Amino acid sequence: MLRIRHEVNGGPEALFAEEADTPAAGAGELLVRVEAIGVTLPTVRKVREGSEPVPFGGEVAGTVVVIGPGVTGFRAGERVTGLCFTDAYAEYAVLPTTMTSRIPADASAVEAVALVRSGLVACGAYESARVEPGESVLVTAAASAVGTLALQYAKTGGAKRVVAAVSSADKAGFVRGLGADEVVLYGDADWNGPYDVILDGAGGDLLGPAVRALATGGRLVAFSSGGGTVEAYELLVRGASVIGFQIRAIATGKPELYERWLRELWQLRAAGTLRTVVHEEIPLAEAAHALIEQRRNLGKVVLVP
CATH class of the missing domain: 3.90.180.10 (Medium-chain alcohol dehydrogenases, catalytic domain)
Known part of the structure; x- marks a missing residue:
């Protein structure tokens, strides 16, 4: 082969x-x-x-x-x-x-690899954040496979303001087409924050600015493989929290939840929501x-x- x-x-x-x-x-x-x-x-x-x-x-x-x-x-x-x-x-x-x-019989293999893992991560990160109706949500790496689905979860899940963070201005039209109300670039001052929730798929050097963009009591869900360092002081002054999310841990440790998310993914896809x-x-x-x-x-x- x-x-x-x-x-x-x-x-x-x-x-x-x-x-x-x-x-x-x-x-x-x-x-x-x-x-x-x-x-x-x-x-x-x-x-x-x-x-x-x-x-x-x-x-x-x-x-x-x-x-x-x-x-x-x-x-x-x-x-x-x-x-x-x-x-x-x-x-x-x-x-x-x-x-x-x-x-499912009506889905292609290409659609399946674009939906399942990325969708499970987006769904899990969103649920981990416990977003309340009316809250603001920022999605980093918003043009990525996970980011595109996280934007859609946030937009249909009751968030009042959904903002996409991307690396370059030429991606703005793309992420707006997926439901972003606003677009910020990583180099923008304070990322037009603060935000109640940040779904972070970027990590690395961008993790610090993301934490500083949190509102009082805000939650950042980190699901990137990019690592990064969080200063405890930045969390203390905001009363904020950082939550780590990994889909493999859910698949092996909470199989019932994993299966529920899978079913919901395909249902949302069939309904045209995702x-x-x-x-x-x-x-x-x-x-x-x-x-x-x-x-x-x-x-x-x-x-x-």
Whole structure:
């Protein structure tokens, strides 16, 4: 099968295609013939920052071809989507059943990888913030795959003011089209705050300004892989809080909640309340991270075998 690997010292030019053996499904796993692969920022960061080659992880959608030992509830021929933690950039991938779900008959594989993981993170971050009707919400990295869905959650969830924070002014029209009432740039003073809630998908050096943009009693939900440092004093003077969110912890620790969010995602999609945005479909053999490295993507970047 075709598989994408990378060399050390990161960057888009470090990706290369190779032939590899088809993996085997182990206990609690499914072997899937891949139809679409979602490119995620954490994976891009692994390539850029890693000191040695690591397998590409990511969202995968396709058709089940082999059921691993001990697996119940799935069968060969079903279309599924889930997270692959080893070699997702390939024609065949192994998915743990704990992070895998079925795709509705009327949805494509590309739509599934654009909706499920990003939507679960957006939904979970929004619920973690406990947004009250009439509150203001700022979404950072608002043009990203998660950000586009977080904006829609905030807009339809009762927030009075929904603001998108982006890296460049040329993204303003795009995020307004997804429901943002206002748009701020990361370089703007105080980000036009304060805000009751900030859903932060950026992290890193932007985490400090985000905390300073919180209102008294505000909540910031951090779900980015970008890290960052929070000064306790900034929280103290605002009586504010920072909440960390990770979807894998929910899938493994609270499976009932994970399943509820999954059902709600597809219901919202069917009702037209949530819509996915795919920036580009890239052939697997031409896999590249340039769009995300340069923060040029508007929505999801998808690889297609």
